[in-house]
Amino acid sequence: xxxxxxxxxxxxxxxxxxxxxxxxxxxxxxxxxxxxxxxxxxxxxxxxxxxxxxxxxxxxxxxxxxxxxxxxxxxxxxxxxxxxxxxxxxxxxxxxxxxxxxxxxxxxxxxxxx
Amino acid sequence: xxxxxxxxxxxxxxxxxxxxxxxxxxxxxxxxxxxxxxxxxxxxxxxxxxxxxxxxxxxxxxxxxxxxxxxxxxxxxxxxxxxxxxxxxxxxxxxxxxxxxxxxxxxxxxx
Numbered sequence: 001x002x003x004x005x006x007x008x009x010x011x012x013x014x015x016x017x018x019x020x021x022x023x024x025x026x027x028x029x030x031x032x033x034x035x036x037x038x039x040x041x042x043x044x045x046x047x048x049x050x051x052x053x054x055x056x057x058x059x060x061x062x063x064x065x066x067x068x069x070x071x072x073x074x075x076x077x078x079x080x081x082x083x084x085x086x087x088x089x090x091x092x093x094x095x096x097x098x099x100x101x102x103x104x105x106x107x108x109x110x111x112x113x114x
Numbered sequence: 115x116x117x118x119x120x121x122x123x124x125x126x127x128x129x130x131x132x133x134x135x136x137x138x139x140x141x142x143x144x145x146x147x148x149x150x151x152x153x154x155x156x157x158x159x160x161x162x163x164x165x166x167x168x169x170x171x172x173x174x175x176x177x178x179x180x181x182x183x184x185x186x187x188x189x190x191x192x193x194x195x196x197x198x199x200x201x202x203x204x205x206x207x208x209x210x211x212x213x214x215x216x217x218x219x220x221x222x223x224x225x
Contacts, residue, residue, distance in 0.1 A: 004156070042202055042215035043157065056212060090156055100206050100213055102147070105156035 003027075006091050006106035014114050015081060021109045023074040023091030029104070031097035032074040034066060035090040037108070043090055049074060050097030081113045120203060120216040128224050133190045135219040137203030138183075144206045146179055147213065148188050151200045160188075160201075165208070195225040 004025045013019050023032065031050050035043035048056035049068040057066075063085075065077040074091055088110055092103040120137050127133055137146070145164045149157040163170045163179045163186065170177050176189040190197055200220050204213040 006156075040220075042218050045212055045214075048212060088154065092157075100211060101145075102159045102162060103157075103213065104159065105149075107156045108154070110154070 004091055004093055004104050004106035006089075006109050008109060009107065010110045010112075012112045012114065013078065013081065015083070017081075018077070018079045020078065021076040021089055021091075021111075023076075023106055024072055025093040025104070026072055027093065027095075027104065028071075029093035029095050030071060031094045031100070032068065033092040033094075033103065034074070034076050035092065037088045037090055047076075055097070078111075081111075083113050086111055086113045120201075120219050122219060123217070124220040124222070126222045126224065127193055129193060129195055131193055133193050133197070133221055133223070135188045135201050135203075135221070137186045137188070137216050139186075139203075139205045139216075140184065142208040143181075144208050144210070146177075146186050147204045147206075148175075148177060148186075149202045149204060149215075151202065151218075153199075157202065190221075193221075193223045195223050197221060198223045 007022045033048050034046040036046055037043045045058050046060045047066040052068045063080050067075040088108045090108045091106045094101055094103045143165050145162055147162045148160040150160055151157045161172050161177050163177050174191045179186045200218045202218045203216045
């Protein structure tokens with residue numbers, strides 16, 4: 001099973017809402033990633049978890065809060081977002097948290113902030 | 115800033131033709147990877163080439179790496195309509211711990 005599952009597929013939220021994005025993998029991978037992708041742009045790294053510990057935060061605003069409850073799950077909690085945060089949010093995983101190799105991506109969550 | 119720059123930005127070819135995309139980067143790398151993204155979907159890993167390799171093949175894909183010129187190319191032979199997608203190169207810097215993606219090439223294969 002080489003699948004990374006993201007839910008929901010689509011999310012519309014107001015600027016005062018609190019919502020969460022969920023990502024799951026059962027490949028035994030020890031590194032998990034959150035990326036943000038705007039239309040016609042490459043993915044931009046937001047956070048990296050390695051062995052369930054936050055190892056990289058790319059200066060992401062605090063209205064985005066990641067959480068890694070266990071080695072298979074990754075959440076992204078959203079609060080008080082801005083319309084410019086509307087984007088495709090991609091989760092990825094890779095085998096070894098100490099060395100970046102092939103990344104396996106989920107299908108993404110399309111987020112619209114009204 | 116982005117590590118990799120790709121050209122062309124967009125490429126339109128007929129089915130059966132070959133497609134070549136190029137990627138240039140700025141600093142020494144550990145490996146370079148190519149990913150494909152169908153419209154609005156997740157990325158799919160295509161091929162990885164390490165800094166000590168010069169060429170790799172996978173099915174209809176051929177990747178070359180020239181570390182002296184800090185560039186790579188992806189060749190897709192005998193293209194199909196299903197190859198229509200965006201293609202991104204991504205580099206892992208020599209002492210880095212994250213992939214940095216290039217701007218991408220949009221490939222359209224007309225049937």
